[in-house]
Amino acid sequence: MAGHCTHxxxxxxxxxxxxxxxxxxxxxxxxxxxxxxxxxxxSTLVAVGLIVAILFALLAIIMAGMxxxxxxxxxxxxxxxxxxxxxxxxxxxxxxxxxxxxPARAEALAQEMAPGYVTxxxxxYGDGQAVEVIIGPPNSEFTDxxxxxxxxxxxxxxLTDQAPMPGLGE
Numbered sequence: 001m002a003g004h005c006t007h008x009x010x011x012x013x014x015x016x017x018x019x020x021x022x023x024x025x026x027x028x029x030x031x032x033x034x035x036x037x038x039x040x041x042x043s044t045l046v047a048v049g050l051i052v053a054i055l056f057a058l059l060a061i062i063m064a065g066m067x068x069x070x071x072x073x074x075x076x077x078x079x080x081x082x083x084x085x086x087x088x089x090x091x092x093x094x095x096x097x098x099x100x101x102x103p104a105r106a107e108a109l110a111q112e113m114a115p116g117y118v119t120x121x122x123x124x125y126g127d128g129q130a131v132e133v134i135i136g137p138p139n140s141e142f143t144d145x146x147x148x149x150x151x152x153x154x155x156x157x158x159l160t161d162q163a164p165m166p167g168l169g170e
Contacts, residue, residue, distance in 0.1 A: 101128035106148040106157045
């Protein structure tokens with residue numbers, strides 16, 4: 001027998017480096033308690049908090065991407081209905097012929113061409129000689145641009161061009 005543990009008092013054999021009872025290290029006749037290196041509780045909490053915050057940030061980014069993709073697929077899957085095709089005939093009759101251009105008449109012609117659609121005069125050129133009217137279904141975006149020009153022989157406006165609204169379908 002080499003002696004007794006200075007930590008717990010148990011007998012220690014000479015060839016033992018540690019106390020068999022308490023595990024204290026026995027070096028050159030002096031027993032020292034065995035201690036494991038400890039990290040502070042606050043640093044552990046900070047590390048866990050950081051990991052949780054990163055996970056929530058990643059989850060928020062993923063959810064925002066999913067919402068964005070759903071919105072884009074909805075917008076692409078439900079396009080506005082196309083405007084009715086423009087007829088090749090003039091809507092004026094001798095009774096409705098006007099003497100001077102009036103842009104309100106061009107908008108009225110657009111409403112006759114697309115019943116139930118919303119119309120709006122956006123441009124008037126040359127004292128009403130040419131008028132641009134946009135049309136679209138109610139409660140939706142405007143879908144088409146109609147160009148009317150005053151025809152002196154008819155005394156009324158004629159449709160000269162119909163095109164989709166710029167920026168739609170991009």
